[in-house]
Amino acid sequence: MSAPTVSTPGAEAVPLPAKRRVAQLVMLAFAVLIVMAAYAAVGMGIDQKIPSGMLTYGLGLGGFMLAAYLVLARFAPWADPLILPLVTLINGLGLVMIYRLEVGAGGRGGASATTQLLWTAVGVVVFTVTLIVLRDHRALQRLTYTAGAAGLLLLVSPLLPVLGQEINGARIWIGLAGFTLQPAELAKLALVIFFAGYLVAKRDVLALAGRRLLFIDLPRARDLGPILITWGLSLGVLILQKDLGSSLLIFGTFIAMLYIATQRTSWVLIGILLFVGGAILAGMVFSHVQDRFTVYLNPEDPALYDRVGGSAQLLEGLFGMSQGGILGTGLGQGHPGLIPLAFSDFIFAAIGEELGLTGLMALLMVYGLLVERGLRTSIAARDPFSKLLAGGLSFLLAWQVFIIVGGVTNLIPLTGLVTPFMSQGGSALLANWILIALLVRMSDAARKPPPQAIQDEGLTQVFQR
């Protein structure tokens, strides 16, 4: 099958991206199949029988994804065919692991596959609604400052009395009608939209003004405003909510987007300097920041292991992944239940225990592919706002995976963040499905053939979509 080509007068035939809808459907079915097989493996591992819920969960997931696919095929037909199957696979494996942890703990311990499946359904609904409502993502550019304000409001909302709640030492939750939500998850999306809109507007001055010192271009002092404000915001999140992860996530993403917008390496250097300064400052002021660092350096130290909030959780995760080794214990046959919060922050370690290095490498490849598809969308995008937004969202995803997975695997100090699409938690799932909807929307726009001028006999040009 050859890609359809459009001939432009005076130019070579340019291959158009194919829609690849059948391929997408096959891959989607394949992802659902893998997830169902994993369900079966969990049952075989635990009870030596296929779990009764396999069909419910499998068909449930399959049904949602088919719906998502149909909406996508109708409303974003040119979208990248890989994104949805990749997300389906990650989300499904997360569901399987949560199911496995729930069954393994006999229902105790907080893991709930049903709740997560419900949130997945909500995520898919939000995904489709976003695709249907948001026909042109550039509409978001007009909402730059609204998004910024919303992001800020969401970010500080847990600090409000009555609404805000402190769970596990971090004040990052709000209670609404019996639900607890993590508004930071949505805030980060709103902030990326804001960053994109703001930077598109200000990129010229941020990119060009300044003077050259030695071998780097330094920006003007008064242009340091935005980066300092974001830095302050991140520090605020860190200080007031004790949320190291989100703080690092927001600041890092902003620096990356600043760099993409301005192509100026000095911003990255300034960003790193500010980060180091902030980290040292935080380490001096807050004992919990310092603790994370000492735990990171020596998780096996018995004194740290025994301390409350010490290295026990990290070490349990490392134990699990060690026992998993190259091939893993097999689903349902390890003891991931020993890892505190295995169903949320430490789900990566739980997967490492039962699916081994092999499983984790595959999983990282899937995440990597997803990021790659996002960045490809960004490069293919035709307007600066789309480029910046797609690039920012893709980097956000990669950066989040790096922070949490690096933390859990003792590569960097541990900061609590959810593993995108895997960890149990509705807010994160919701936010990430919106993120994917935006990427899909932008990839559709990027891959869609531009309006072609059809040469008429006369000089009249007719545009055809």
Place this chain on the structure above:
Amino acid sequence: MNSPLKRTALACILMFGLLMININYLQAVRAEDLKQDSRDRRNFFARYEVERGLITAGNKVIARSEDTGDREARFKRVYPEGKIYAPVTGFFAPENTSDIERAENDLLDGSSPSLVIRRGIDLFTGKQTKGANVQLTINPKAQEAAYKALGASGKKGALVAIEPKTGAILAMVSIPTYDPNLLAPADKAAVNEAYKKLDANDDKPLVNRAIARTYPPGSTFKVVTMAAYLESDDSLGPQSQVDAPQRLDLPNTTADLPNYGGAACGAGRVTLSFALEKSCNTPFGKIGMDLGYDAMKEQAAKFGIGENLDPLEIPMAVAPSSIGPEEDQAALAQASIGQRSNQMSPLQMAMVAAGIANNGVVMKPYLVNKVTDAEGGEIKTADPEELDTAMSEENAAKLKEMMVNVVNLGTASAAQIPGETVGGKTGTAETAEGQAPHAWFISFAPAENPKVAVALIVESGSAGNDASGGQTAAPIAKSVMEAVLGK
């Protein structure tokens, strides 16, 4: 904006690359250390995840694994015979194991390299790997008879029975003992508590006295002295005369070596056979001094005695026996009658009796007869091995004859079995001042075609005269020999 985007993509590749390198390092390299960490409860659970193999004796199952259905600690070890076989099976506790459970652990839990093919097959057929079954040489009838008879004495003690021709251990009992079922639950705290209690018990029920303890062998050691004497001169025989003074002067000391209770032994000169029958001390003290330390040590070594020899493993390690260090002649005289620093394990004395019965050839003792995988495939079978030749066939025959006389005419009449020729030797070992001496007995039967050799000790089991070893210990040996012979 494409060029910074490409660099951002590069940064993402770098991040994922770092993550991948790190998990490879973590799960393939660092894992080796982390897996050993005792704080990892997975190591504890792993002990209960495998269905350990059976330990059997004859047609009796003495240890098996029971599927409790528990998710975290699925298989529980059960010892249907409890205390009777405890010194053999040992225990399988959350953090510890002992005896066969320890010595054959990698076969029982299926992790042994010799089970790799079985594991491979199980991997493909999806079967859960089971451990290998260990069949012991123990004869259940003999073991139970020994446990019953020794237990009936009401004293502490140990007994070992060996098949002289092969070295197969037919019975091994240590009393008091413990119930290994108490240490089997997958409950660290409860088991540690139970273990502490057993360990703190003054009677030391956890110690396997048959192999882990040594005692002065007393007069039973005289057969070794006799063996050395016979080997020193082929013209000697049961009817050869030896000096048997009432008291033997010990050179360079003010003390003498008396006979038991200061009694006379014949008329000053007796036959070798008579000296053994009546267990006179003075002739053997003199023989030891005449032969010298080196000759005595050499003879002992041929029976497997000596702290410098390769330690025996049956497969549990056996505490080395020793005739003591070289001192003066007086000490040698005392060592020659099984006192002073002379220390023997019950297993060692059973080897002595078995070696004599087996025409002077001492077989290496062993406890594991056969190991089979869960499907019955043979993994290994015991191959009887000679340990050493302690004495020539002729000399062994002479010594056997004298030991038969001990049972028929001497101190060990209680060991007689109608219709069988039994050989034996009693012993009474002085221990600490104010404590009753230990009663010993070693024996074999039938003399012409030995099927069983027994050694046993009843701690502080002697009532006060030299025949008491015979009175207390000989009937116990008799019941075990009868069990083996099917009487």
